[in-house]
Amino acid sequence: MILVTGGTGLVGSHLLFKLISNNENVRAIYRREKTLQRVKHVFSYFSDDAETLFDKIKWVEADINDIPKLQDAFKGITHVYHCAAFVSFEPDKYKTLRKVNIKGTANIVNLCISYRVKKLCYVSSIAAIGHHSDPEKFIDEQTAWNPEDDNSVYAITKYGAELEVWRGTQEGLDAIIVNPGIILGAGYWNGGSSGNLFKQIYKGMRYYVNGVTGYVDVWDAVNTMHQLIESDIKNEKFILISENLSFKAFQTKTAKALNVKPPMKEAKQWLLNIAWRLDWLQFKLFSKRRSLSKQNSKSALSVTKYNNSKLKNALDFEFKPIDEVIVDVSKLYLKDLNTT
Template sequence: MILVTGGTGLVGAHLLAYLVRNEQRVKAIYRTLDKLEAVKNVFSYYFDNPTPFFDKITWLKADVTDIPSLELAFENVTHVYHVAALISFDPKDFDTLRKINIEGTANIVNLCIAHGVKKLCFVSSVAAVGENEDPTIPITEETHWNPEIDNSVYAISKYGSEMEVWRGSQEGLDVVIVNPAIILGAGFWRLGSGSLFRKIDKGLKYYTNGVLSYVDVQDVVYIMIQLMESDIKSERFVLVAENWTLEKFTKTTAKALHVQPPTKEASPFLLAIAWRMDWLRQFFTGKHRRLTKQTAKSIQSQSFFDSSKIQNALNFKFKPLEETIERVSKHYRN
């Protein structure tokens, strides 16, 4: 029996579709019933009649921060995909990020050990991988994390989550960790990468020449399943299909959506003003940040990630990014 946490998010929903298509027995946890509709929508991308496949999942109301609710979910479970996480770059959310991402992961690891789970796959992020002082040197799984630099609150929480998983490995739990870049996939248009398609469709004015890294959600899910079914353990893998400038990504997506691409480059000076203005907006209104100092830094970064390790381990080839953007844009339009 497989347990999936975060089954009502982008990766979790696509993962569930793959698992039930392969006739796996699956449990998944949810927090609110309204989020299940989004999962059904994702299933419609894979099945002409999604309802029978959706109904194969045993849904349990639980929260990764609530151990009693998780105890029931872990009954008879042999394999766990821990996908649940909070994604936020707003410093105001740091305590919540610690609670959900670090303490929640510790709870999952502890229950895996207590229930004799055979293997755990944890979805981390490239945000938890280190940085090189020389941006021309590709970032890999061996790049060291530097706690002294100005890391985002999200990166800190995902790094802390990984430490909990490695602790579980030291205590005898078989684990694998995947570190995906920005995950592109259909079904969630107001959150994560889905909101990028929405913003570009509505008319994004500015771009930067910073380099960001992307990967197809279908590739992420396929790799996760292959790693869980393999003998590989106690390893982490960077998952990046391609490294593109934000200018190239926004203009390619605009073309796929048949809208006008952004035409103005946001200079470092403009971004410095923008994140400070956003801080003032939050200070006076209490609303969440749209652009933090760390986010402004990341969209100007020239760092590159190297996924050779996973490609060699599984003899795997990532989907071309243009193909992914075309598919996701079509789902967005529909």
């Protein structure tokens, strides 16, 4: 039996659809019952029989820091996809990020060892990979992480979670780590998911930024994760990137797919520097949630290009072009918009 943590998230929901469609025996962890409706909604995009497929999943209500409930979830499990994570770039959320991303992953790793799980696939992030001083030099799996860099709190905890997985491999656990870029998929239009970018662009964005990063289709992420866990490959990490694209290009392509105007003004460094300081001041004075940190503003302007050749060579895999992904996700966003 397969266990999926974070089953109600963007990656988890699409992964569950794939596994159930393949007639796999699946157990999935959720924390709040209301989030189960999101999974049903994602299933409805791709099947006329979404309810039947959903009912094949054996759901377990648990928190990844609740050991007794996790022990129940692990009974009879042979393979684990660890997709659960807390995504936030707000510095004041650091303790929660550590608890969920590092301690929670340590719990999953320990239980994998205790229950003699055959293989673990951990969903990390390109945020947990090091960077080069030369923006034109491609980043790969061997690029060293520098703890002295001005890393975001999210990046720090995802890197810490990877260390827990590597610790598990030293204790006999076979594992794979995947490092996806910005994962593009439908059904999650709010919060920290990439779907919120489609929502913001549709509503209208005045400014664009010229930073560059990597993007990947959620189905490419799910399919490569499945292939890796089914393969003989173990104790390796893989960057999951279809293309490196500027934020401006992504905003423009998405605006076109949504039939709205693209942002026309460039947000230069001085403007972002003012913006994140004002954001910090509002947090201090009015306890308003942070929406732009110093690290976020830096990332918006930085050029980071990723090399996906290790994954492509290992699996003989070809990624879906991001232009096609943007069009497909935009269509589903507009469909949801017209039915609400």
